[in-house]
Amino acid sequence: MDVIARVDLDRKKAVAAVVAAGALAGAGFTQAMATVTPVDRIVPVAATKDLAAAMTAQQQPEAIRTVHSLNTSSETLKLLQAEQIEVQFNVREALKSAEGAYAKRQEAVKAEQARLAAEAEARRPKCVRPAQGSFTSGFGARWGTSHNGVDIANAIGTPIVSVMDGTVVEAGPASGFGLWVRVQHEDGTITVYGHMNTIDVPQGAKVKAGQQIATIGNRGQSTGPHLHFEVWVGGSQKVNPVGWLAARGVTL
Known part of the structure; x- marks a missing residue:
């Protein structure tokens, strides 16, 4: 066998050995994964990111929601106060209007009474007979x-x-x-x-x-x-x- 043929044979043997080794390694990995429990698969937070950063990331949205809730309550209170002020104003204006209308009616009644009294007085005899008989x-x-x-x-x-x-x-x-x-x-x-x-x-x-x-x-x-x-x-x-x-x- 010449040198070239021997080299080619050695190369084929090496490739076959690598393929065989890869197959054995794959079979071993599959078997190992089959024996891993769910607990073994949990990845600690510290293995992926900083713990303080993780906690801050979880708490930050909660803090934002709290501030938003307080702001909403404050705005609602302001709105209710404004509505109350408007209602009180409207009530006062309505009372003033009613009082004004009542006063005008009273004036009209008094004027009518005075007119009727004046007419009655004008019709009333100024001198009469002292007795019938x-x-x-x-x-x-x-x-x-x-x-x-x-x-x-x-x-x-x-x-x-x-x-x-x-x-x-x-x-x-x-x-x-x-x-x-x-x-x-x-x-x-x-x-x-x-x-x-x-x-x-x-x-x-x-x-x-x-x-x-x-x-x-x-x-x-x-x-x-x-x-x-x-x-x-x-x-x-x-x-x-x-x-x-x-x-x-x-x-x-």
């Missing part, structure tokens, strides 16, 4: 004496009213009258009501024309139930009530 005796001489008023007869208890607005200056017993009431009016005139059964107003009372002040009676120097009515102009001058009432649109 029969005219039985006039002003002047009677039975040898002066009769300073007029008489209106009616049943006991018939209402007697003030002929005009005025103030009660006296209410009580009086000589010859039994009981009387005297009312002074704005122009100073005093009207006198006598022989009444009851007195219905106190001294000092303010009365309106047509307001009841007493009832017809038969007290004092009286010939039967009636009202004796006098008019004292200026508080002392006794005049005929018929003419005085007629001048004011009232007839007896």
